[in-house]
Amino acid sequence: xxxxxxxxxxxxxxxxxxxxxxxxxxxxxxxxxxxxxxxxxxxxxxxxxxxxxxxxxxxxxxxxxxxxxxxxxxxxxxxxxxxxxxxxxxxxxxxxxxxxxxxxxxxxxxxxxxxxxxxxxxxxxxxxxxxxxxxxxxxxxxxxxxxxxxxxxxxxxxxxxxxxxxxxxxxxxxxxxxxxxxxxxxxxxxxxxxxxxxxxxxxxxxxxxxxxxxxxxxxxxxxxxxxxxxxxxxxxxxxxxxxxxxxxxxxxxxxxxxxxxxxxxxxxxxxxxxxxxxxxxxxxxxxxxxxxxxxxxxxxxxxxxxxxxxxxxxxx
Amino acid sequence: xxxxxxxxxxxxxxxxxxxxxxxxxxxxxxxxxxxxxxxxxxxxxxxxxxxxxxxxxxxxxxxxxxxxxxxxxxxxxxxxxxxxxxxxxxxxxxxxxxxxxxxxxxxxxxxxxxxxxxxxxxxxxxxxxxxxxxxxxxxxxxxxxxxxxxxxxxxxxxxxxxxxxxxxxxxxxxxxxxxxxxxxxxxxxxxxxxxxxxxxxxxxxxxxxxxxxxxxxxxxxxxxxxxxxxxxxxxxxxxxxxxxxxxxxxxxxxxxxxxxxxxxxxxxxxxxxxxxxxxxxxxxxxxxxxxxxxxxxxxxxxxxxxxxxxxxxxxxxxxxxxxxxxxxxxxxxxxxxxxxxxxxxxxxxxxxxxxxxxxxxxxxxxxxxxxxxx
Numbered sequence: 001x002x003x004x005x006x007x008x009x010x011x012x013x014x015x016x017x018x019x020x021x022x023x024x025x026x027x028x029x030x031x032x033x034x035x036x037x038x039x040x041x042x043x044x045x046x047x048x049x050x051x052x053x054x055x056x057x058x059x060x061x062x063x064x065x066x067x068x069x070x071x072x073x074x075x076x077x078x079x080x081x082x083x084x085x086x087x088x089x090x091x092x093x094x095x096x097x098x099x100x101x102x103x104x105x106x107x108x109x110x111x112x113x114x115x116x117x118x119x120x121x122x123x124x125x126x127x128x129x130x131x132x133x134x135x136x137x138x139x140x141x142x143x144x145x146x147x148x149x150x151x152x153x154x155x156x157x158x159x160x161x162x163x164x165x166x167x168x169x170x171x172x173x174x175x176x177x178x179x180x181x182x183x184x185x186x187x188x189x190x191x192x193x194x195x196x197x198x199x200x201x202x203x204x205x206x207x208x209x210x211x212x213x214x215x216x217x218x219x220x221x222x223x224x225x226x227x228x229x230x231x232x233x234x235x236x237x238x239x240x241x242x243x244x245x246x247x248x249x250x251x252x253x254x255x256x257x258x259x260x261x262x263x264x265x266x267x268x269x270x271x272x273x274x275x276x277x278x279x280x281x282x283x284x285x286x287x288x289x290x291x292x293x294x295x296x297x298x299x300x301x302x303x304x305x306x307x308x309x310x311x312x313x314x315x316x
Numbered sequence: 317x318x319x320x321x322x323x324x325x326x327x328x329x330x331x332x333x334x335x336x337x338x339x340x341x342x343x344x345x346x347x348x349x350x351x352x353x354x355x356x357x358x359x360x361x362x363x364x365x366x367x368x369x370x371x372x373x374x375x376x377x378x379x380x381x382x383x384x385x386x387x388x389x390x391x392x393x394x395x396x397x398x399x400x401x402x403x404x405x406x407x408x409x410x411x412x413x414x415x416x417x418x419x420x421x422x423x424x425x426x427x428x429x430x431x432x433x434x435x436x437x438x439x440x441x442x443x444x445x446x447x448x449x450x451x452x453x454x455x456x457x458x459x460x461x462x463x464x465x466x467x468x469x470x471x472x473x474x475x476x477x478x479x480x481x482x483x484x485x486x487x488x489x490x491x492x493x494x495x496x497x498x499x500x501x502x503x504x505x506x507x508x509x510x511x512x513x514x515x516x517x518x519x520x521x522x523x524x525x526x527x528x529x530x531x532x533x534x535x536x537x538x539x540x541x542x543x544x545x546x547x548x549x550x551x552x553x554x555x556x557x558x559x560x561x562x563x564x565x566x567x568x569x570x571x572x573x574x575x576x577x578x579x580x581x582x583x584x585x586x587x588x589x590x591x592x593x594x595x596x597x598x599x600x601x602x603x604x605x606x607x608x609x610x611x612x613x614x615x616x617x618x619x620x621x622x623x624x625x626x627x628x629x630x631x632x633x634x635x636x637x638x639x640x641x642x643x644x645x646x647x648x649x650x651x652x653x654x655x656x657x658x659x660x661x662x663x664x665x666x667x668x669x670x671x672x673x674x675x676x677x678x679x680x681x682x683x684x685x686x687x688x689x690x
Contacts, residue, residue, distance in 0.1 A: 035444055093656055102443065103387070104659045107596050110589060111655030118648040125639035137639040248451070248585070255448050290459035293452030300449055301437045 015273020021250035024220030040247015055130030082225030120240035258309025382601035384555035390454025398567020403474030427564025475576035599665025
């Protein structure tokens with residue numbers, strides 16, 4: 001029983017991170033109907049920025065108020081960085097292809113993903129102390145364990161609940177609530193929903209579709225940058241291919257939930273996180289991707305539009 | 317006879333010259349001699365075999381993506397299944413050895429059967445969902461191959477895969493035919509070239525056949541095609557299984573050429589994407605484009621990139637801890653930029669099929685006009 005509860009805690013925290021990345025995929029898909037393969041790599045580059053900043057500020061040595069403020073500063077910087085990167089990619093690469101056949105933006109996104117991974121590789125080779133002096137650019141980089149490793153359930157408990165677990169869950173829930181509020185109650189959110197439903201009609205109603213698309217990329221980027229810091233604090237490793245692996249899982253989460261559907265992405269992320277933790281515990285970590293993608297295929301066979309997706313026919 | 321000649325009529329002088337050049341290359345490796353003369357050695361004859369095999373794989377994906385319009389992101393899985401089937405059927409670990417020719421027959425059947433098994437329930441999914449299912453299937457296959465160590469020998473791969481059996485006369489002809497290339501390599505070279513040429517001929521004929529036209533009709537407009545009495549589910553499944561079978565055959569060649577089934581991680585998502593890149597660079601739906609794409613991609617990866625790296629290191633000195641100094645590390649920036657630039661400047665590919673090219677041009681013109689109107 002203890003193992004099960006412990007795995008549920010792990011699954012929940014992992015699922016929160018997947019959900020944060022999945023939101024970026026699903027929002028872009030909801031509006032432009034294309035898989036932004038580069039999203040996971042924006043997340044990866046933001047993690048590299050976080051590690052660089054942690055090293056530059058010497059965050060391991062800080063305590064108390066200074067530590068909290070600097071950590072908040074890093075989170076905001078990474079979110080702003082990822083948001084502007086995402087927005088720039090959209091303007092430079094995807095925007096000229098809006099009217100092209102559907103394969104064109106998809107292939108471009110794969111191209112951008114390659115470029116970003118390569119930049120990550122070079123970034124890891126920078127001669128910084130946190131990167132191990134840049135001797136092995138491709139090696140995983142250790143992200144310092146910044147939060148205390150005290151068990152919040154008391155030292156004698158069979159279960160472990162670390163401060164970082166609480167941070168991941170609490171911060172993610174806050175961000176998701178903010179996103180929900182934005183999409184549900186603001187004018188921009190209304191414009192986004194309208195554009196997702198029918199871009200042409202939205203344009204006719206006087207909505208600046210280009211602005212809405214840009215805003216979607218900015219919000220998705222913010223979430224990815226935020227997820228990057230949270231993930232690095234939690235997993236304590238940064239690697240130039242982490243965007244690819246987590247991006248794949250996050251995209252799977254978005255599809256399982258029903259792509260284009262915001263609550264669906266969160267549900268899919270949590271489901272995937274839990275499934276991952278349980279399969280690691282009871283089936284074996286080496287089978288993890290096989291179990292996750294196997295479940296994905298089964299879900300899509302029986303519910304072709306995902307768990308919460310609408311089953312609208314493709315337009316003729 | 318005349319009909320076949322008519323159907324093959326669009327093979328021009330270029331194709332004949334290229335084929336003659338490739339047939340004679342192992343005897344007169346002129347390009348290798350040229351490189352040797354400037355003090356570089358990359359063994360283009362070896363790379364050509366890889367290009368032939370990769371070209372077959374690109375043609376396999378072309379059936380699915382190019383002809384039938386199914387966005388498939390897991391072609392490496394069927395390639396791997398072909399390779400592993402070959403390994404199981406030939407290595408000494410197992411009590412039965414069927415040799416290369418036996419596995420060349422069975423590997424496509426195994427890959428096609430698994431393709432049918434995956435395709436039957438999932439091909440009705442719409443484009444992007446199909447993409448993610450095939451992507452997932454590719455990952456599942458890779459993980460299963462790593463973990464079923466009893467059967468696949470896991471990360472070590474099954475080996476040694478023996479070289480193909482040939483009649484003594486043919487073998488002696490190949491070995492005795494002179495030239496600097498050794499006999500085993502020559503065997504693989506000619507088998508791969510032969511299969512590639514056969515595939516090109518078959519696809520050229522297929523494009524003009526009833527089935528080929530059905531593929532195009534379906535890709536262009538599924539609703540209209542089914543109103544004309546075509547069965548979309550059956551035709552899609554046929555394309556999927558056909559592509560899987562050819563990928564399986566390519567996998568069989570790959571394992572035999574390497575003499576091992578290789579580490580299962582070779583057949584990862586990036587491999588599938590590389591094959592897709594071949595099609596995109598060459599021109600989706602185009603036979604010549606697929607082969608051109610394979611040649612460009614592998615040529616860049618295995619020939620140009622090492623040469624530039626050596627040149628760079630000769631100039632700046634061998635700084636092994638500087639990531640920027642090795643050109644191999646720039647590979648993904650080059651590939652990525654190439655893909656982005658292609659989509660922007662020449663979305664139909666370098667050697668496109670005429671029909672697709674005109675469609676894309678038209679779409680672009682309409683887009684530009686509507687932009688002007690706005």
